[in-house]
Amino acid sequence: MSRKPAADYYDERRRSILSNETCDLDFTGKGIFEIILASPMEYGATMSSLRFQNTFRQLASWPETCCERAFYPDKDEFHWRSRYGHPAITLESGKSIKQCDLLFFTPTGEDDYIRMLEMMSISDIRLRGSERVSKWPLIIAGGTSVTANPLPLAEFMDAFIIGETEPSIGPVLDTIKSLGAQGASKKKLLRRLATLPGIYIPSVHEIPGRVSSIMRQWAGSDGMGMKSYFHSPDCLNSDITMLEISRGCPYNCKFCQPGYVSLPYRECKLEELESVIEGMDGVRTIALIGSSPRSHPDLKKIIRAAEKKGMEVVLCSNKYDDQIQDSGFHDDLTEKVMVLSPETGNDFLRRVIGKKLRNRSLLDSVDKHKDKTEKVRIYFMIGLPFECSEDRESILEFVREVRNRTDLPIEVFVNPFIPKPWTAFQWSAMANPTDLREWIEELENGFRKIKGVNAKYGDPREAHVRALLARGDHRVSGVLEEKLTGVGWNTAFKNAGINIRWVLEETDPEVTFEWGFLNMGFGHTRLAREYHASMSMNQGRFKDHEKDSDEEDD
Numbered sequence: 001m002s003r004k005p006a007a008d009y010y011d012e013r014r015r016s017i018l019s020n021e022t023c024d025l026d027f028t029g030k031g032i033f034e035i036i037l038a039s040p041m042e043y044g045a046t047m048s049s050l051r052f053q054n055t056f057r058q059l060a061s062w063p064e065t066c067c068e069r070a071f072y073p074d075k076d077e078f079h080w081r082s083r084y085g086h087p088a089i090t091l092e093s094g095k096s097i098k099q100c101d102l103l104f105f106t107p108t109g110e111d112d113y114i115r116m117l118e119m120m121s122i123s124d125i126r127l128r129g130s131e132r133v134s135k136w137p138l139i140i141a142g143g144t145s146v147t148a149n150p151l152p153l154a155e156f157m158d159a160f161i162i163g164e165t166e167p168s169i170g171p172v173l174d175t176i177k178s179l180g181a182q183g184a185s186k187k188k189l190l191r192r193l194a195t196l197p198g199i200y201i202p203s204v205h206e207i208p209g210r211v212s213s214i215m216r217q218w219a220g221s222d223g224m225g226m227k228s229y230f231h232s233p234d235c236l237n238s239d240i241t242m243l244e245i246s247r248g249c250p251y252n253c254k255f256c257q258p259g260y261v262s263l264p265y266r267e268c269k270l271e272e273l274e275s276v277i278e279g280m281d282g283v284r285t286i287a288l289i290g291s292s293p294r295s296h297p298d299l300k301k302i303i304r305a306a307e308k309k310g311m312e313v314v315l316c317s318n319k320y321d322d323q324i325q326d327s328g329f330h331d332d333l334t335e336k337v338m339v340l341s342p343e344t345g346n347d348f349l350r351r352v353i354g355k356k357l358r359n360r361s362l363l364d365s366v367d368k369h370k371d372k373t374e375k376v377r378i379y380f381m382i383g384l385p386f387e388c389s390e391d392r393e394s395i396l397e398f399v400r401e402v403r404n405r406t407d408l409p410i411e412v413f414v415n416p417f418i419p420k421p422w423t424a425f426q427w428s429a430m431a432n433p434t435d436l437r438e439w440i441e442e443l444e445n446g447f448r449k450i451k452g453v454n455a456k457y458g459d460p461r462e463a464h465v466r467a468l469l470a471r472g473d474h475r476v477s478g479v480l481e482e483k484l485t486g487v488g489w490n491t492a493f494k495n496a497g498i499n500i501r502w503v504l505e506e507t508d509p510e511v512t513f514e515w516g517f518l519n520m521g522f523g524h525t526r527l528a529r530e531y532h533a534s535m536s537m538n539q540g541r542f543k544d545h546e547k548d549s550d551e552e553d554d
C-alpha cells in the first residue's frame with residue numbers, strides 16, 4: 001500500500017481542521033489589506049483562548065482588511081516543514097505567512113519567543129527587522145509578556161502593541177493602510193506608527209533610556225465583553241461559549257505580572273452582558289471569564305440571565321472563594337474540578353506576597369463544595385521571596401488538611417516562582433535550580449505519604465530560562481538566534497555573553513530595569529513601596545520568633 005506524500009497529508013489535515021470549525025460571524029471578507037494573525041502555539045490551545053479569537057475579530061472586521069490565521073505546527077509537521085523547506089502556512093488558504101501586509105504575532109509567554117522565530121525562519125523571513133528591506137510584511141507583536149518587556153524581541157519585531165489591542169489596533173491599521181497606499185517607505189511608516197499611543201517601535205525609540213513615555217493602553221468597559229465565535233471539536237471545551245465579564249484583577253498579588261499589567265480592574269456592565277446572553281441561541285454551556293469572575297458585583301444576576309436561557313454556567317478563574325454557594329457551578333471548563341490557588345501553605349507568607357486568601361476560608365470552601373465536585377486541584381509556588389523551610393512544610397500541612405476533609409482525588413501543581421518585570425517582586429532573586437530540585441524532592445516524599453495525591457512539578461531549569469527571557473534586554477535576541485542553531489540554552493546564553501546566574505541574585509530596589517522606559521500607568525515608586533512593605537512584614541515574623549524564644553528562655 002502506498003503512503004500518502006506528507007504534503008498531501010498535512011494539507012488534508014489543514015482542510016479537515018477548517019471544515020470541523022463553525023463560526024457565529026462571517027469573517028470571509030475580501031479586503032485588499034492582508035493580515036495574518038499568527039500564534040506560536042498549536043491550533044487547539046490557541047483557539048481555546050478568548051483573547052486570540054477577539055483579536056482575530058478586531059482585525060478581520062476592520063474595513064478593507066482580510067485576515068487569516070496561522071498556528072505553530074505540531075512537532076512532526078514542524079520537522080517536515082523545516083527539513084524540506086516548506087513555510088509556516090495559514091489555516092484558511094494554506095499560503096505562507098510571508099505573503100501578507102501585516103504579520104501579527106500573539107505570544108502568550110516567554111516560551112513562545114523561540115517558536116515565533118522558528119515560524120519566521122522556516123518561512124524565509126529575515127529575523128532581524130533591520131535586515132528586512134521589503135516593507136511587507138510588517139511584523140507586530142502584542143500580549144502580556146511583550147507588554148511588560150518587549151526588549152528580548154526588539155531586534156526582530158517592527159512594532160509592539162503595549163497593552164490591550166482594542167484601543168490601539170484601529171489607529172495602527174488605518175496608519176499602515178493609508179501610508180502603505182501612498183507608497184511611503186518602511187522608515188516613514190514606522191516613524192508615523194511611533195507617534196501613536198501605546199506603540200513601541202524599536203528602530204525609532206532605539207535608546208530606551210531616552211524614551212520619555214510609551215503609555216500602556218487599556219480598553220474602557222465599553223470595549224470589553226468579548227465572546228467566543230469559533231467552535232470546533234479540535235479545541236478544548238468545544239461545546240462551551242465563553243463570555244468575558246471582567247478584566248484585570250482586584251487582588252494585586254505582588255508576584256502576578258498579569259495582575260499588574262492588566263490594571264485597572266474593570267467590570268462589564270450588567271445590562272450589556274444580559275443583552276449579549278439574550279442574543280445567544282442554542283448555547284448549552286456558557287463560561288464566564290475573568291481573572292476573578294466571582295468579584296463581579298452582579299454575578300448572581302448574570303448567572304440568572306444565563307440560566308433563564310437554559311444554559312449551564314461555569315466560571316473560569318484561578319481563584320476560589322466563597323461568594324456564591326448555591327449555584328451549582330464548577331470552576332473548570334473540562335471537568336468538575338475545584339480549583340484552589342493558595343500559592344503557599346500558610347496565611348503569613350501568603351499575606352507577605354499580597355494574596356488575601358486565608359487557609360480557613362479555603363478549607364471551608366472544600367467542606368462546602370466537596371459533594372458537588374469530582375476532584376480538587378491545588379496550585380502552589382516554591383522559591384517565593386521570603387520563603388523558608390517552614391513555609392514549604394506548610395504546603396504539605398495544607399494538603400493534609402484538605403485530605404482530612406475529603407476523599408476526592410487531589411491534584412497538586414508546584415511551580416517555581418519567577419520574578420517578573422512590573423511586579424513588586426521584580427527585584428527578588430529566583431531560587432537556585434539546585435535548591436528547587438531539592439525542595440521538590442522533599443515535597444514529593446511528603447506527598448507520597450498522603451493518600452490519593454497526584455503531584456506535578458514545574459521544571460526548575462525551564463523556569464530559570466523563562467526568568468532570563470522575561471527579564472532580558474536587547475542581548476536576548478542573540479540568545480534566541482543561538483538557540484535556533486540547535487545549541488542548548490546554557491550555551492546560547494554563554495555565546496551571547498549573558499551570565500545566567502544574574503537572575504538568581506537579588507537586585508537593589510533602587511535599580512531601574514531596562515523595561516522601565518515603558519509607562520505602565522504605575523511606576524517604580526509604587527512597586528518599590530510594595531516590595532518594602534513585604535520586607536517589613538516579613539521582618540515582623542522574625543521579631544515574633546525572637547519574642548517567642550525570649551519568652552521560652554524566661
Ligand code: SF4
Pocket residue numbers: 249250251252253256258259260291292318319355
Ligand atoms: S488573584 Fe490571581 S490573577 Fe489576581 S492578582 Fe492574584 S494571582 Fe493574579
